[in-house]
Amino acid sequence: PIPRTLYMSLSGIREMSLITTPPPSRRPIETHLSPYNPDVIRTAIRNELDRGGQIFYVVPRVEGIEEVAGQLREMIPGARVAIAHGQMDEGELEVTMLGFNNGEADILVCTTIVESGLDIPRVNTIVIEDAQRFGLSQLYQLRGRVGRAGIQAHAWLVYPAHRNLSDKARKRLRAIQEFTQLGSGYQLATRDMEIRGVGNLLGVEQSGQMMAIGFDLYMSMLQEAIQEIRGQEIPQVDETQIDLKVTAMIPANYIPDLEQKMSAYRRVSAALSNRELVEISADWSDRYGELPKPVVQLIEMIKLKQVAKPLGFSRIKPDGKQHIVLETPMEEPAWKLLQEHLPKHLVSRFVYSVNKVTVRGLGVLKPEQQLSNLIEWLEAIAAGLAKAEED
Structure with missing residues (x-):
C-alpha cells in the first residue's frame, strides 16, 4: 500500500490483513544491486538463457526502448528480443505477450506494463534499468514477476555508474535489497512510509510531511488526534x-375516567417535541381544568427526557444527598464539546468521569427545582450545539 493507506491501517482507520505464508516451493528472490555494467548484465542474461529460462528487461520510459533492445541484440547475439509497452496497439501488444509466454522470445524489453497480472513460470531473471527512477512498491511488484515456479530467481537492480543518486533513491534501493524474504511486503511498505512520510489522511497528498517532526512523534501525535x-x-x-x-403523575381526581387517563399517559409519553407538550398542556387545561402540580411535573419530566436523550444521557438520578448524576456512555472529548456551551458559572459544577457526569450541589435543592434547572442547563447545551453546527 501507499504510505497514507498503510498508516490508515496502522491507526485503525482502515482494516488490514497480512498474508505471511508463501505458496509451496516458492523461494526468496536473490536481489542484486549494481551500477550499470554491460558485462554484469550480459552474464546475468547468459546464466538464465543457459538454464532454458527467459528474461524481463524493464526500462522506466518508452522513449529509447528500441535502442535498448538493439544494444541487447548486439550484447547477446542469437538472443530473441521482443518489445512491449503501453503505447503499442492493443492487438500488437497482445500478440507480443502471447508469443513471449509461448517461448517465442528470450528477452522481453518492456516498461512497467508487466508490473502486475503476469505469471510466466519460465521467466526467472529480471533486470531493471535505471532502478533509482522507480518507487519502492513498483520495484517490489516488478521483482515479484519472477520466481513463480520454484526455481531460484534473480532480480538485478541497475543504476547509472557515474551519477550521484538522491538520498531517497539510495534508501529505496537498499530497502528492496534488504527485504528479500517471502512475505516482506509489509516491512517494505513500512520502510516506504518512513522514507516518504504518510501524507494527508484527509487531503490529496499520499505521502510527505512526517519527517518534519520525525516518524515516532508523528505517529504518536496522529494516534492521539484520531482517538480524540x-x-x-x-x-x-x-x-x-x-x-x-418528583411526584409525576395524573391524579385520579383530575382525570377520573380510567380509559381517558391511560390515553393521556400514552399521548404525553409519545410526545417528541416541546411544542407537542405545550399543546397537550393547553388541551388538558381546556378539558379537565388547571393542571395540578403532579401533572405539571409529569410534563416537565417528559421535557427533560426530550432534551437529555439527544445529548447522550441514559439515566438521571440522585447521588447521595448532595449531587445528581447523569449517566452516559460518552467519552470525555464528547463531553468537552458539550461543556463548551454551558454558562461559565456552571462549568465547575459539572464533573466528568467514566460513564457519568456529576452535577455537584444540585441534590440539595427541592426535586422540582432539580428538574427545572436540569431542563434549563441542558437546553442551553443543546442550543449551543445547534448554533455551532449552523456556523
Missing part, C-alpha cells in the same frame, strides 16, 4: 430514565 476525534461523537441512547424524587 473518535471520542467526540455524541452517543445514541435508546431511552433516558429519570429517577428524580
Whole structure:
C-alpha cells in the first residue's frame, strides 16, 4: 500500500490483513544491486538463457526502448528480443505477450506494463534499468514477476555508474535489497512510509510531511488526534430514565375516567417535541381544568427526557444527598464539546468521569427545582450545539 493507506491501517482507520505464508516451493528472490555494467548484465542474461529460462528487461520510459533492445541484440547475439509497452496497439501488444509466454522470445524489453497480472513460470531473471527512477512498491511488484515456479530467481537492480543518486533513491534501493524474504511486503511498505512520510489522511497528498517532526512523534501525535476525534461523537441512547424524587403523575381526581387517563399517559409519553407538550398542556387545561402540580411535573419530566436523550444521557438520578448524576456512555472529548456551551458559572459544577457526569450541589435543592434547572442547563447545551453546527 501507499504510505497514507498503510498508516490508515496502522491507526485503525482502515482494516488490514497480512498474508505471511508463501505458496509451496516458492523461494526468496536473490536481489542484486549494481551500477550499470554491460558485462554484469550480459552474464546475468547468459546464466538464465543457459538454464532454458527467459528474461524481463524493464526500462522506466518508452522513449529509447528500441535502442535498448538493439544494444541487447548486439550484447547477446542469437538472443530473441521482443518489445512491449503501453503505447503499442492493443492487438500488437497482445500478440507480443502471447508469443513471449509461448517461448517465442528470450528477452522481453518492456516498461512497467508487466508490473502486475503476469505469471510466466519460465521467466526467472529480471533486470531493471535505471532502478533509482522507480518507487519502492513498483520495484517490489516488478521483482515479484519472477520466481513463480520454484526455481531460484534473480532480480538485478541497475543504476547509472557515474551519477550521484538522491538520498531517497539510495534508501529505496537498499530497502528492496534488504527485504528479500517471502512475505516482506509489509516491512517494505513500512520502510516506504518512513522514507516518504504518510501524507494527508484527509487531503490529496499520499505521502510527505512526517519527517518534519520525525516518524515516532508523528505517529504518536496522529494516534492521539484520531482517538480524540473518535471520542467526540455524541452517543445514541435508546431511552433516558429519570429517577428524580418528583411526584409525576395524573391524579385520579383530575382525570377520573380510567380509559381517558391511560390515553393521556400514552399521548404525553409519545410526545417528541416541546411544542407537542405545550399543546397537550393547553388541551388538558381546556378539558379537565388547571393542571395540578403532579401533572405539571409529569410534563416537565417528559421535557427533560426530550432534551437529555439527544445529548447522550441514559439515566438521571440522585447521588447521595448532595449531587445528581447523569449517566452516559460518552467519552470525555464528547463531553468537552458539550461543556463548551454551558454558562461559565456552571462549568465547575459539572464533573466528568467514566460513564457519568456529576452535577455537584444540585441534590440539595427541592426535586422540582432539580428538574427545572436540569431542563434549563441542558437546553442551553443543546442550543449551543445547534448554533455551532449552523456556523
